[in-house]
Each structure stands twice: as C-alpha cells, then as structure tokens.
Amino acid sequence: MNVPGDARSLTGDLDAAYASCRRIAAEHGRTYYLATTLLSPERRRAVHALYAFARMVDDIVDHADNPARVLDPRDGAQHSRIAGRRAPARLTETSPAQHLDLVEKQLRLALEHGDLDTTDPRRHQIITAAADTITRYDIAHTHLWTFLDAMRMDVPGTATHRTRYATMSELREYMRGSAAAIGLQLLPVLGTVVSVTEAEPAAAALGEAFQLTNFLRDVAEDLDRDRVYLPADELTAFGVDEAHLRACHHRGHTDAPLRRALAHLIAVNRDIYRQAVPGIALLAPRVRPAITTAAILYAEILDRIEAADYQVFTTRATVPRRRRILVAAKGFTTPGGHR
Template sequence: MNRADDGGELAAYRRCERISATHGRTYFLAARLLSPERRRAVHALYAFARSVDDIVDGSVKDAALQLDRVEKRLRARLDERDPGDPGEPVLFAVSDTILRYDIAPEHFWIFLDAMRMDVAEAPLFRNRYATMTELREYMRGSAAAIGLQLLPVLGTVTSVAEAEPAAAALGEAFQLTNFLRDIAEDLDRGRIYLPTDELTAFGVDEALLTHCRRTGHTDPRLRRALSHLIAVNRDLYRTATPGIGLLNPRVRPAIRTAGILYAGILDEIERSGHEVFARRAVVPTRRRIWVAAREFTGSMRDPRRPGLGP
C-alpha cells in the first residue's frame, strides 16, 4: 500500500481536526482525552461524516450524484488498499483510517444510503417518519453505523461483535438528541425526524409544528411530546452505558465524556422549558470542560468505571 509523504498525510489529518473543532465541539473535546493516533482517526471519521452531511443539507447541486461520486472514490481506494491523494484531505484521511484499523467498509455504505434518504432526487428519499421503527431504520445508517465505525479505533476488551449493540445504541442516542435539539432547523429544510405517531399521541401535527416555528414558542402539546421523547432518548443512553465497560480502558473517559455532554443537551432543553424554537440548546463551555476534566481524573483513580452518570 502506497502512502502519502508525511507532510501530505499530516496536512490531511489536520484538515479533519479543524473540521471537527469547528462543527463538532462535543466530539472534539471528548477526543482530546484519546491518544494522538486514535484522536486523529476519530477526527477523520467525523470529518467524513460532516462532509457528506454538507452535501445533503440542500446547498449542494446534484447531491445524489455527489454522494455516488464520494462512494465510488472511497470504494476505489479501499479496493486498491491505497488512501490515494492527500490533496483530497478528508477522503484521504478516512481511507487511511479505514485501512489502518481494518474498519468494515459496509458501515460506510450503510451510512451513505441513509444520507441518500435526505436527498429529494434520490430514490431512497424520505423526509417524514411515521413510527419510531421507521426512524430507527434511518438511524441505523445515519448514527448506529458511526458507532460501529468507531469501535475498531477505540478498541475493546471483548470481541467487537459483543460491543456492537451498545455502540450502535449510543450512536442512535446522539442522533435522537440532535433531532430534538434541531427541530426548527430541520423544519426549515422541509424535514421532520420525530415520529408522526409519537407526536400525534400528544395532539401535535405538522401544522402545529409550523405554527411553533413561526411564533418561536413551544405549544404545551409539543412540550408534552418532547418530554416523552426525551425519556425515550434517555433510555437509549441507559442501554448504551454498559458498553463503555467493554471498551479499551484508555478510551472510556472520552466516551463517557461524549455521552454525558450529549445527554446534557436534553437537560438544557428541559431547562429552557422546551423552547427549542427560541434558542439552540447547548451545554455551557464551563460545564463541558469540567466534565472532561472530571472524567480524566476519575479514570486515573479507577479506569474500570463504566457509567455515564454524574
């Protein structure tokens, strides 16, 4: 396998690091608790996912064709077992990471298919989900696959297969948190990711969501629906928690940190009175730094600690 010169390789990974720092603050902070080699691999995986998301966010012309091109170029690099030209820094870094850590390529094809579900001209397109089962099928590619991509990078103390269910659940938990936080932004893009039947049970329909977006205020019916879905989301985090103990002890603080901080977004939504149309829920910087520092020092005392709790 031919690799780029050290300068080109380093520049490619640094590009991924900048993307992660700009767009994935929680992931970036958690990744700082990893070893440098694992950290740069996590940045590469994040940057690839982000670059694909940028294609499907509605601003790129011929998005479906662009996704096909990304998949074709990635498949070629993996088939040739060569990460290719570092002049395409994200594609180079993710290819290099997949090859270095022997990540199963199917996790990337499943991810790309889920992204096609967000593209209006693609055959797989969907922008509404009737049930949680339908939504979880989307999240299998958009989120669970990301967790499965990360497992070989993080390392496990058991078989990868045994650790996969919890890793997938954590990916889904992160994604559902995004959907709850970003209702307004998704609605602006013509998408509703919250299951229709779950909303209908509380008297919420698309017209009410549009009204809430226009007024910037969360109707009491939607507030009750969000409370229910936050409980569902927290159950996903609880399902994922035991899996942290299956990871390499050195990476557990980083994953605990990411889990605590992402679950903390749910706390911020509640603290705002569920006013998701008035402001974007974020965990304050001071708390993010405090959690990361606590998890790092806690791991120094007891690296076996597996939980996501405070």
Template sequence: MTETDAGFRYCEELAATHGRTYYLATRLLPRPRRSAVHALYGFARLVDDIVDVTAVNDPAGAALQVTATERRLHAALAGDPGPADATGLVVGALAETIRRYDLPLDYFEAFVRSMRMDIPGTPEFRARYDDMPQLREYMYGSAAVIGLQLLPVFDVADIDAAAPYAAALGEAFQLTNFIRDVGEDLDRGRTYLPADTWAAFGVDVALLEHGRRTGGSPDPRVRRALAHFVALTRAEYRRAEPGLALLPDRIRPGIRTAFELYGGILDEVERSGYRVLDVRAVVPTRRRARVALTQLVRLR
C-alpha cells in the same frame, strides 16, 4: 507532511470547528486513535454538509456529489484519493483509517445510504418518518454504524459483546440531535421524530411550522411530545451505558465525556421549557469544561 497527514489534520480542524462537544471528548483519546476518530468524523461531516446545504436548493446536484464522494472513497482505498482538495484530504485519511483498523466497508455504505434518504428525488428519500421502526432504519446508517466503526479503533477486546451498546449510544446521540434541531430541520423540509408519536400528543407539521415562525414558548402539546421524546432518548442512554465498562481504560474517559455532554443537551432542552423550535440548546462552556476536567483527572 505527507498528504495523508494533511488529511488527518484537516479532519481534526473540521471536528474542532463543527463538533465542539465531540472534539472536546476526543481530546482525551490517545493521539493515533484520536486521529482515526477525526477521520471518521471528517467523512461524516463532508457528506452531511452536502446533504444539509447543497440538497436544500439543488437536490439533484447533492445526489451526484454524494455518489462522487463515495466513488472517491473507493478509489482512495485502491490507492488513488485524487486531487488534494477537501474531499481528497478526507477520503485519503479515512482510507488509511479503514486499512489500519480493518473497518468493514459495509458500515460506510450504510451511512451513505441513510444520507441519500435526506435528498429529495433519490429512491431512498423520506421527508418524514411514520414510526420508530422507520426511523431506526435510517439511524442504523446515520448513527448506529458510527458507534460500530469506533470499536476496532478503540481496540475493544470483545467487539461482539460491545456492539449492541455502541449502536445504542450512536442512536442516543442521534435522537438528542433530532430533539435539539427540530426547528432547523423544519427549514430543510424534514421531520425526523416519528409522526405517530407527535400525533399521539395532537401535534402535526403545521403546528410545528407555526411555532417555528412565531417563536417563544412552544404550544403545550409540543412540550408534552418533546418531554416524551426526551424520556425515550434517556432510556436509550441507559441502554448504552453498560457498554462503557467494556471499553479499554485509556478510552473510557473520552467516551464518558461525550456520554455526559450529549446527555446534557437534553437537560438544556428541559431547562428552556422545550423551546427547540427557535432556539438551539447548548451545554454551557463551564459545564463542558467541568465534565472534561473530571474525566481527565480519572484518566491520569
């Protein structure tokens, strides 16, 4: 096994361990393209873990690690991924993916820039977002470019036509995560969903933190605000859905699976009574299997 093959294998293990819904959807993709998707996930997970783990207690160290990881990606693209540690394996697989599918490096630079917005002490840092335009600036790098990266990997015939839908789907997935992870993000000192929308329902950070501490059914004002955010996110899914028809037949079932399962997280949030401050919404295994099996039958 070559070092690049080992990198792809390591990225697949990351996806299987940390992104169950994501990984299940990729199982329906053709093997070479599946490996490329795992490499894209592996890099996003590598940087995201630095931001979510290291930055909590050592933001300066996290900023240095993110910069070092970006430099190692550039070095890997020049043929030198460095030692075969976790970072070397991931950037080696990603560099091969970028070369194979001619992916714009701007997408990855935009991703890293958004990740720096999560690290205290960096010029880009934001602990919270005042309104949706501010949040969309963050989501361009953290979510929209992920969808854009995938279009060449999926061999989409008309990338320009598909791009707005791919970006919208990336943002729909990201908004779903923001809704599901309100409580966990509070522990990291972050509030992603826009402050002006929370305020319109009488919610501030103090009320959210109180709900995080006390648990149980959230304050009615929090529930109403979350219902509004869920409706906005469902609108984003509707905006993205026509783009599924632009995907190659062999690719569409895997992305449809991700589309339905991520949307299912919103169903679980509603079913729990919007209890996201102390409980993590998860799509039941039975539903995940049913959706994947349905798309597998269509694929065959």
C-alpha cells in the same frame, strides 16, 4: 494513496490530511472534539478523520440547493461564507445524489486500489485520512456504505428519499445508517475488552442516542429544510401534527401539547442512553473516560432543552463551555484518561 513524492512527502501529506480533519472536528463537533482530547494521539486523529468524512457527506446533504459545495476545513465556522463556495468546475453540474455517488466511488478507489480520483484538495485530504483510518483499524467497509445509503434518504430524487417518519421504528431504521453505523465504525478504533460483535449493540445504541438528541435540539432547523425527524405517531399521541409544529415554529413558541410531546421523546431518548452507557465498560479501559465524557455532555443537551422550557424554536440548546471543560477535566483524573 498514490501521492507523488518520496516516503517523507507521503507521511507529510497524510499528516496534513489528518490536521485538516482535526480542524473540522474542532469547528463543528465541539463536544466530540473535547472528548477526543482524552484519547491517545493515534486514536484521536482516527476519530477526527471519521468525523470529518461524516461531516463532509452531511454537508453535501444539508445543502442540496448548492450540491457542489464541499465543506472547507479552513473556515468551518463561517457557515454563510462556506455556502457561497463551490468545488472545482467539473463538479458543479452534479446533483446531490450524484455527488454522494462520487464520494463513495472515491472512497472505494482509495480503499481498494490506493488511488484517489479527485482534484479537490479539501476532499482529497478528508478521504485520504478516512481511508487510512479505515485500513489501519480494519473497519468493516459495510459500515461506510450503510452510512452513505442512509444519507441518500435525505436527498431529493433518490429512490429511498424521505423527509417524514411515521413511527419510531421507521426513524430507527434511518438511524441505523445515519448514527448506529458511526458507532460501529468507531469500535475498532477505540478497542474492546470483548469481541467487537459483543460490543456492537451498545455502540449502535449510543450513536442512536446522540442522533435523537440532535433531532430534538434541531426541530426548527430541520423544519426549515422541510424535514421532520420526530415520529408522527409519537407526536399524534399528544395532539401534535406537522401543521401544529409549523404553527409553533411560526410563532416562535412551544405550546403545551408540543411541550408534552417533546418531554415524552426526551424520556425515550434517555432510555436509549440507559441501554447504551453500560456498553462503555466493554471498551478498552484507556478510552472509557473519553466516551463517558461524550455521553454525559450530549445527554445534558436534553437537560438544557428542559431548562429552556422546551422552547426549541427560539433557543438552541447547548452545554456551556465551562461545563464541558469541567466534565472533560474529570475524565483526565479518571484512571486511563490521558492525552
């Protein structure tokens, strides 16, 4: 990065950038953040940087009604207050699609020329840390562009915009960029005992498993944003269509047909976890406890949905803090688990 100052100030700026990313991960990705405590400090902050970058992009997409807003790492928990903030005046006229284009341009500049064209200090820190991680671990740039392309699918006005998915195949094509690409970005950071290419299918599958869990947990939130990430044909098989979904949302009650549909999709989700989890053995031994912890805790969200009788419109399924700590603690006692 071309940042004014001597080598000491450059290091300080980079440390501050990574610290901002750590705060974002701690506020918004509690399960992932807890799992990263099992990684070495260098790997840990690299994962925080990639998470913060993805979160920043997701934040732009999820608040298209206020496209100039950029996530504030200093106040991530105060969601309603963040929504009222705006980025510097020169960005306030941009559409969500233009905003994503600008993020991609800035990341490309940082990666290709060591320069970052932004006056927004929050964005500067996130992209600075992400670009340093991508360069340091030689992460293929195509994974970043694939991710950004998938995010554009969520933005009205883009050529690829869509808010409904007819089949699981269509949804998995979206998840190839929104989730699998994240798993592929992480592989060089985590390290493997086989070639990266050999480890990629399982890493991609684990990213998809996490994403589908999110979709099952966040049905109500997505409907409020006029999005349906549950495949239409899978729902139709149980007598559920979008009107049915919306009626259940309006009543705040999951009825029998939708309960059966969600049970089926949870089974599909668990099958993806079964395909992905054996791939953890392909990772470097020292990172396996962290990824195992993340996989266990995220999969348990499905258990919580079931325990709440699939009432996804009134209860947001979460794994209790005590349980998260217990699983993470077990990771510390596993050979290779360490801070």
